Amino acid sequence: MISIEKLQAFLPDLSTAALITSQINARYFTLFNYTDGAVLITKHEAFLLCDFRYIEAAEKNASSDVTVVKFNKLYDTINDIILHKNIKSLMIEEESVTVSQLSQLREKLNAELLTDSGLSEKIRAIRVIKTADEIAHITKAQRITERALTELLNYVKPGVTEREMSVELEHLIHVYGGERIAFELITIAGANTSLPHGVPGDYVVRDGDFFTFDIGSVYNGYHSDMTRTYAVGHATDKMREIYDIVYQAHMKAAEKIVAGNTTADVDLAARDYIESKGYGEYFGHSTGHGVGLEIHEDPRVYKTSTTILEDNMVITDEPGIYLPGEFGVRIEDMIVVSGDHSYTLADLPRELTVI
Ligand SMILES: [Mn+2]
Incomplete structure (x- = not known):
């Protein structure tokens, strides 16, 4: 199973997605190295959100398993996706999201944030087995x-x-x-x-x-x-x-x-x-x-x-x-x-x- 599928298997239902904001984990799942974006993984899809500086390189180099999405305002684009995909809850990375990021996410995103889903630990467990x-x-x-x-x-x-x-x-x-x-x-x-x-x-x-x-x-x-x-x-x-x-x-x-x-x-x-x-x-x-x-x-x-x-x-x-x-x-x-x-x-x- 590819890495993204292992994470998708961890999502309990169609209305829950994982929001990955740490640079290393985002790189791991997308094979693309960038800063200032996010990866959103739903039960059946994966989205790499990049701004204009990275979009050309992302479309060329990112894993074919992810859909590259350009954003102007990151949180607006995440909200668009979760609205269209009917996502109600977002797992976040407990081990890397800072207190100030968390309050931003709470303020801006139209979904329940799951702050103790075990997402970080799960990703560590996936990364431990190398391809x-x-x-x-x-x-x-x-x-x-x-x-x-x-x-x-x-x-x-x-x-x-x-x-x-x-x-x-x-x-x-x-x-x-x-x-x-x-x-x-x-x-x-x-x-x-x-x-x-x-x-x-x-x-x-x-x-x-x-x-x-x-x-x-x-x-x-x-x-x-x-x-x-x-x-x-x-x-x-x-x-x-x-x-x-x-x-x-x-x-x-x-x-x-x-x-x-x-x-x-x-x-x-x-x-x-x-x-x-x-x-x-x-x-x-x-x-x-x-x-x-x-x-x-x-x-x-x-x-x-x-x-x-x-x-x-x-x-x-x-x-x-x-x-x-x-x-x-x-x-x-x-x-x-x-x-x-x-x-x-x-x-x-x-x-x-x-x-
Ligand atoms: Mn050593």
């Missing part, structure tokens, strides 16, 4: 990131700064076709690698440092996410020991990414192993998250999560160990759930690499 096109876009974003990082590694050596590597990597991501970076790139080295979300600064890389790259690109609106930790020049025994524990934890979590398991099974596989090695207190974040039109989306992969993995979910597997003042290691791949033969979207090796 083949979505997986292709995420994969392409990943390939762009890998190509950029592979080239950048030629320049990573003692004497460069974290910031230089961040700027160069961002440039390469654009060169290789990324729309933009998926988040502020984390390119950190030395003792800074113990900060899971450290910010690249003027630190000058030295021989014997770990260098962590937590990086991603956006392609067609879809994000990629990957972390690699490299040793610069050489690695000490302790660096190798910690790296190996994180590597094993990553692989153990990956083995649990099987349709029918819970996301907690995945988290606990990594967490229990790291705890068994005595480093549990140094792994303070969850093991992963979904990736798609947003860099962090459902499902969340944490130790008490109850989400059951289903085919075509895309989740990250990213355990880490962070030793304050010393160094940290994280290894992250995106993995597509596919029965009991889930597959990674990363082509770059995960084993310890000395550069």
Whole structure:
């Protein structure tokens, strides 16, 4: 079933429609990226409402499953449609409509507003299962990131700064076709690698440092996410020991990414192993998250999560160990759930690499 049909199945009757005003959800259902409009989905139809700035592009690029409607005054056009389609109630997105938007909607629209229909949650549940096109876009974003990082590694050596590597990597991501970076790139080295979300600064890389790259690109609106930790020049025994524990934890979590398991099974596989090695207190974040039109989306992969993995979910597997003042290691791949033969979207090796 296509995404719009899944939402239509959620509508209880012909007189109830869903009004989608968040940009990301509107894009998701229409395949069209724009601002300042809305999507109205009735039991059997879907309308994309755009103003004159977007109308030509929308008619050309939006999904053929939606009817593009030009508006001069958005609320008047919504009222026209709901009058003609005999819509009495409108579900709105609880998680994104602001208090001021809500009072505007109440004032302007001639329908009952359903403020606790569960629409946002339902859309999250639909978005969690990716289509083949979505997986292709995420994969392409990943390939762009890998190509950029592979080239950048030629320049990573003692004497460069974290910031230089961040700027160069961002440039390469654009060169290789990324729309933009998926988040502020984390390119950190030395003792800074113990900060899971450290910010690249003027630190000058030295021989014997770990260098962590937590990086991603956006392609067609879809994000990629990957972390690699490299040793610069050489690695000490302790660096190798910690790296190996994180590597094993990553692989153990990956083995649990099987349709029918819970996301907690995945988290606990990594967490229990790291705890068994005595480093549990140094792994303070969850093991992963979904990736798609947003860099962090459902499902969340944490130790008490109850989400059951289903085919075509895309989740990250990213355990880490962070030793304050010393160094940290994280290894992250995106993995597509596919029965009991889930597959990674990363082509770059995960084993310890000395550069
Ligand atoms: Mn991540």
